[in-house]
Amino acid sequence: MGYKSIVLVKQVPDTANISGQVMKEDGTVNRSLLPAIFNHEDRVALEMALQIQDNHGGNVSVITMGPPRASDVLRECLFMGADDAYLISDRKFAGADTLATSYVLSEAIKKIGSFDFIFAGRQAIDGDTAQVGPQTAEKLGIPQITYAQEIVSINNNKVLIKKKIEGGYEILESPLPVLVTVLKDAVFPRPYKAKRVMAYKNAKTLMELEKLTEDNSLLYIDQLKYEYMSKHLYINTITMDDLKLDVERCGVAGSPTKVHKIESVVLTGNKHEHIEPNKIGIGTLIDKLMEDHIFG
Amino acid sequence: MVTRNNDVWVFIEQRGGKPADVSLELLSKGRKLAQQLNGRLKAIVIGFNAESIAKETFRYGASEVLLADHKELEHYRTMTYSRVLSELVDKYRPGVVLFGATITGRDLAPRIASFIKSGLTADCTDLQISDVKYLRNEYKNLLLQIRPAFGGNIIATIISPEVDVQMATVREGVMRLEPLEIPVNGKITLVPYQPSTLDSVIKIIEQHRQENKVNLKSAPIIVAGGYGLGTKENFKLVQELAATIGGEVAGSRAAVDAGFVTPDRQVGQTGVTVRPKLYIAIGISGAIQHRAGMQESNKIIAINSDPEAPIFGVAHYGIVGDAAQIIPTFINVFKQKLR
Ligand SMILES: Cc1cc2nc3c(=O)[nH]c(=O)nc-3n(C[C@H](O)[C@H](O)[C@H](O)COP(=O)(O)OP(=O)(O)OC[C@H]3O[C@@H](n4cnc5c(N)ncnc54)[C@H](O)[C@@H]3O)c2cc1C
Ligand SMILES: Cc1cc2nc3c(=O)[nH]c(=O)nc-3n(C[C@H](O)[C@H](O)[C@H](O)COP(=O)(O)OP(=O)(O)OC[C@H]3O[C@@H](n4cnc5c(N)ncnc54)[C@H](O)[C@@H]3O)c2cc1C
Numbered sequence: 001m002g003y004k005s006i007v008l009v010k011q012v013p014d015t016a017n018i019s020g021q022v023m024k025e026d027g028t029v030n031r032s033l034l035p036a037i038f039n040h041e042d043r044v045a046l047e048m049a050l051q052i053q054d055n056h057g058g059n060v061s062v063i064t065m066g067p068p069r070a071s072d073v074l075r076e077c078l079f080m081g082a083d084d085a086y087l088i089s090d091r092k093f094a095g096a097d098t099l100a101t102s103y104v105l106s107e108a109i110k111k112i113g114s115f116d117f118i119f120a121g122r123q124a125i126d127g128d129t130a131q132v133g134p135q136t137a138e139k140l141g142i143p144q145i146t147y148a149q150e151i152v153s154i155n156n157n158k159v160l161i162k163k164k165i166e167g168g169y170e171i172l173e174s175p176l177p178v179l180v181t182v183l184k185d186a187v188f189p190r191p192y193k194a195k196r197v198m199a200y201k202n203a204k205t206l207m208e209l210e211k212l213t214e215d216n217s218l219l220y221i222d223q224l225k226y227e228y229m230s231k232h233l234y235i236n237t238i239t240m241d242d243l244k245l246d247v248e249r250c251g252v253a254g255s256p257t258k259v260h261k262i263e264s265v266v267l268t269g270n271k272h273e274h275i276e277p278n279k280i281g282i283g284t285l286i287d288k289l290m291e292d293h294i295f296g
Numbered sequence: 297m298v299t300r301n302n303d304v305w306v307f308i309e310q311r312g313g314k315p316a317d318v319s320l321e322l323l324s325k326g327r328k329l330a331q332q333l334n335g336r337l338k339a340i341v342i343g344f345n346a347e348s349i350a351k352e353t354f355r356y357g358a359s360e361v362l363l364a365d366h367k368e369l370e371h372y373r374t375m376t377y378s379r380v381l382s383e384l385v386d387k388y389r390p391g392v393v394l395f396g397a398t399i400t401g402r403d404l405a406p407r408i409a410s411f412i413k414s415g416l417t418a419d420c421t422d423l424q425i426s427d428v429k430y431l432r433n434e435y436k437n438l439l440l441q442i443r444p445a446f447g448g449n450i451i452a453t454i455i456s457p458e459v460d461v462q463m464a465t466v467r468e469g470v471m472r473l474e475p476l477e478i479p480v481n482g483k484i485t486l487v488p489y490q491p492s493t494l495d496s497v498i499k500i501i502e503q504h505r506q507e508n509k510v511n512l513k514s515a516p517i518i519v520a521g522g523y524g525l526g527t528k529e530n531f532k533l534v535q536e537l538a539a540t541i542g543g544e545v546a547g548s549r550a551a552v553d554a555g556f557v558t559p560d561r562q563v564g565q566t567g568v569t570v571r572p573k574l575y576i577a578i579g580i581s582g583a584i585q586h587r588a589g590m591q592e593s594n595k596i597i598a599i600n601s602d603p604e605a606p607i608f609g610v611a612h613y614g615i616v617g618d619a620a621q622i623i624p625t626f627i628n629v630f631k632q633k634l635r
Binding site for chain 1: 311340344374375378398399400401402403404406408409410411413414415416417418419428430436440441446449450451452453454455456457458495497498499500501502503504505506507508514517536541543573574594595597608611612613614615616617618621622625626628629630633635
C-alpha cells in the first residue's frame with residue numbers, strides 16, 4: 001500500500017548574485033560562473049511527498065533534468081529521505097525551454113513507471129516561469145493543482161488540496177494521479193539526517209562512475225555500476241539513448257522560445273533634485289507638487 | 297519560414313462577474329499590436345451568463361468575442377478551460393495569444409502551449425512588434441516578449457520565431473488601461489461547449505475569495521514605507537502621512553515580512569505594479585524587485601537616511617534624513633499650506 005510520489009527537482013544558479021558576464025553570447029546562461037543551489041520550492045515539494053510517505057507509506061523518487069553536476073541536488077534529496085533518484089542528462093537536452101524540458105521529463109516519468117503524485121515547485125528561481133509543472137501534467141494527460149498550500153487529506157485515492165487563488169483560496173478534490181506544484185511556505189523542509197548524509201554522500205551517477213574508471217584503469221564500468229547498485233548508492237542515470245525521444249523536440253531544437261537579448265538591470269542614474277530635510281525644503285517641494293496639480 | 301495569422305487574442309479572466317483589470321490592460325495593448333500587424337483583436341471569454349463580460353471588451357478595442365457560455369464553465373477549472381481554449385487556439389491558430397500572469401493565467405497558459413506545442417513566454421513586462429535578425433535569419437513582425445528573469449536581475453527579450461502561435465503571459469499593472477470613447481461595434485461568436493470526460497475530474501469543494509479592497513493600482517498618490525521605519529509604531533507615521541495627503545499606504549516586501557503592512561499592499565515584482573502620479577518611498581532601499589513595481593510612477597520622492605540608497609536612482613526628489621523626523625515635518629507643512 002501507500003502512495004508513489006515523483007518529485008521534480010531543479011538545480012538553479014543562486015540568482016542573488018548575477019552579473020552580465022554570466023550570460024553567454026547566444027543568450028543562454030553560463031551556469032559555471034554561479035553557485036548552484038537546490039531550488040527552494042522543490043525542497044518544499046519533496047517535503048510534501050515525504051510527509052505523505054510518513055503518513056500513508058509508499059515511496060518517493062526524485063528526478064532532475066540537467067547537466068551531470070545536477071547530481072548534487074539529487075544527493076541532497078537522498079539526505080532528506082528520498083528513496084530513489086534519477087538524473088536525466090544528455091548534451092542534446094541542453095538549452096531547453098519549458099516545452100522541451102517538460103517533454104523530456106514526461107517521457108522519463110513514463111519510463112520510471114506508475115505514480116500517484118508528481119510534486120514540483122511552483123517556479124524555479126532562474127527561469128521564473130512556473131510552466132514546467134503544468135506542461136508536464138498536460139503531456140502525461142493528468143490533472144494538475146498549482147500553487148498548493150496544503151494537503152488537506154488523502155482518502156480512497158482522492159486528495160483534497162488547498163490552493164491559492166487570486167484574493168483567497170480554494171479546496172479542490174482530485175483523483176490520482178495528479179501533478180501538484182507547491183508554494184514556498186506550504187511545509188517546512190526537514191533537515192538532513194546525519195546517517196543518510198554519511199551513507200549517500202558517496203552515491204554516484206553513471207557519469208561520476210565513468211569518471212572513476214577514467215582515473216583508474218583497473219575499474220570496469222559495468223562492475224562498478226553493479227557494485228554501487230547493490231549498495232543502493234547508484235543514482236539512476238537516463239540519457240537520450242534510454243528514452244524513445246524525438247530529437248527534434250529536445251534541447252535547443254525543441255525549444256520554440258529563444259532568448260534574443262539579455263540586459264542586466266542597471267540603475268538609470270536619474271538625476272534627482274535634492275530636498276533639504278527641513279521645513280523650508282519640504283515647503284518648496286510641496287509647492288512644486290501643487291503647481292503640478294498633484295496636491296491641492 | 298512559418299506563415300502567421302495576424303490576429304491577437306486575449307484571454308479574459310473574470311473577477312466577481314467583471315473582466316479582471318489585467319485582461320482589459322492586455323486588450324488595450326493588444327489593440328495596438330493588432331494595428332501594427334494589420335490583424336484583428338479578439339477577446340476569449342469562457343464562463344456562464346458571461347455576455348456582459350463579453351460586451352465590456354468592446355470598450356477596450358475587441359472586434360470580436362469568442363464566447364463559450366455554459367453552466368459547466370461557471371468557475372475557472374484548469375481542465376475544462378484549458379481544453380476549451382486549446383481546441384480554439386488549435387483551430388484558428390492566432391499569431392499572438394495573451395494571458396494575465398496571474399495565478400489563473402499561469403495555471404492555464406502552459407497547458408495550452410504544451411497542447412499546441414508552441415512557445416510561451418512568462419511574466420512579460422513589455423511587448424513589441426518588430427522585425428528581427430536571429431542566427432542569420434530575418435524574421436518579419438515578430439512579437440518581442442520582454443521579461444525579467446533571474447529574480448528580476450536581468451531583462452530578457454524572448455522571441456518564438458519558428459512557430460505560428462506566439463504566446464505570452466503578462467504581468468498585471470504594466471500595460472496601461474485605455475478605454476475607448478466609443479466602443480467597437482463588435483460581434484459575439486458563440487463557441488458551443490461539449491463536455492468531455494476529463495473536464496470535471498477536479499471538483500471545487502470550497503472557494504473563498506475576497507475581492508481586493510485595496511486598490512493600489514488606481515490610487516493617484518501612494519505612500520510606501522520600508523524596513524527602515526524600524527517598528528510598527530513608526531510605520532504609523534506612514535499611514536498618517538497618507539491620510540493627510542490623501543494617498544494609499546503601501547510597503548516593500550521587507551515591511552510586509554516584518555508585519556508593518558498587509559501583503560495586499562506590497563509593491564514590486566511579487567506584489568503590485570503601480571504608476572501613480574506621486575509615489576513617496578520612505579525607508580525603502582530600492583532593491584530591483586521593488587523598483588520593478590514603482591519606477592514608472594509619474595513623480596517619485598525618496599526619503600532615506602542613506603544618501604547612497606539605490607532608491608534615489610529612480611527618484612525625482614530625494615530627502616536624506618531620518619524618517620521619524622521628516623514625516624512629521626512633511627505633515628505639518630502640508631497642513632499649513634493646504635488647510
Ligand atoms: C533569461 C531566461 C528567460 C527564459 N524565459 C523563458 C520563457 O519565457 N519561456 C520558456 O518556455 N522558457 C524560458 N526560459 C527557459 C527556462 O528557464 C528553462 O526551460 C528551464 O529549464 C525551466 O524553466 P524554469 O526555470 O522557468 O522552471 P519553472 O517552470 O519555473 O519550474 C517549476 C518547477 O518545475 C520543475 N522543474 C523545472 N525544471 C526542471 C528540470 N530541469 N528538472 C526537473 N524539474 C524541473 C521544478 O520542480 C520547478 O520548481 C528562459 C531562460 C532564461 C535563461
Ligand atoms: C524573487 C524576489 C522577489 C521580490 N519581490 C519584492 C517585491 O515585490 N517588493 C519588494 O519590495 N521587495 C521584493 N523583494 C525583496 C527585495 O529584494 C528587498 O529585500 C526589499 O525590497 C527590501 O525592503 P526595504 O527596502 O524595505 O528594506 P531594506 O533593504 O532593509 O532597506 C531599508 C532602508 O531604510 C533606510 N533607513 C533605515 N533607517 C532609516 C530611517 N530612520 N529613516 C529613513 N530611512 C531609513 C535604509 O537606509 C535602507 O535603505 C523580492 C526579492 C526577491 C529575491
